[in-house]
Amino acid sequence: MPTNDHDLNQPHRKKYTRSSETPGYETTDVNVGGVVVFLAGLMGFLVVFFVFCYVMGKVINGQLQEADGRADKWHQAAAANNGKRQDLASNPEMEQKELNRLTTSFPEPRLDIDDGNQATADLHAREDLLLDHYSVSPAEGQAIRIPIERAMELIAQRGLLVFTQPATAAPLMVGDARPEVQAPLTTGFARTGYELDTIEAREQKMDFNRAESAAHAELTPAK
Incomplete structure (x- = not known):
């Protein structure tokens, strides 16, 4: 009695037998000529x-150039790019170009971040160079400026120029008054606390650099 019951009621399978006509593998080479012709x-x-x-x-590019016409002030951009049309820019790119144009036209404000202390100190330093x-x-x-100390010495030697009023003064109009020269309350110049600290x-x-140079000169042997 057979034990392989799963083979019951199954059609009988035909066994494959190899022969010279059906060996089970390719017996001829690929047609190289056909592949070459296809490629x-x-x-x-x-x-x-x-x-x-x-x-x-x-042909299409020539027709577009003919439709655009000759290069003039309205077609300078196309002429500069050898007749090539510029690609349509995206919306963010156009906004960035507009922002750059506005920034170039209107520069950023030059604001002082230290309440103008450094700017005032620089201004007074430039004035000191001119005065001293x-x-x-x-x-x-090409006028020659002289130091303020020398100018004061010359004025002390020569004296101030005296302004002489004309003998016949013009009559005053109704409501007018003669101007009177008054001495200023201050000299018109006062250094800020920041400037004093900087000085x-x-x-x-x-002083430190001078002391260091002197100490270095003492340590350097004389030649």
């Missing part, structure tokens, strides 16, 4: 398609 035809089609697209692009040293003024016909720090640094 050559595919390459020829690609070349023809490329030439066709190139010619059509030239000789200089040339190109705007005044003190500068003087301390200069």
Whole structure:
């Protein structure tokens, strides 16, 4: 009695037998000629398609240039790009260009971040250079500026110019009054606390540099 019951009621399978006609594998090589012909035809089609697209692009581009007309002030952008049209910019790109244009037209405000302390100190430093040293003024016909101390000495030696009023003064109109020259309440110049601190720090640094140079000179042997 058979034990493999699963084979019951199953059709009988035909066993495969190998022969010289059906060995179970390829007995001939691939047709190389057919493959070469197929590849050559595919390459020829690609070349023809490329030439066709190139010619059509030239024709369409020529028609567009003819429709645009000659290069003038309205077509300078196209002429600068060798006749190529500029791609349509996206909305963010257009907004960025507009922002850059506005920024160029209206520069950023130059704001002082220290309440103008450094700007005031720089202004007074430039004024000190003009007041304490000789200089040339190109705007005044190459006039020579002299230090304020020297100018005060010359004024003390020569005296101030006296303004003489005319003998016959013009009559005053109704409601007018003669101007009277009054002495100013201040000299018109006062340094800020920040500037005084800056000057003190500068003087301390200069004193330190001089002391360091002197100490270095003492340590350096004489030649």
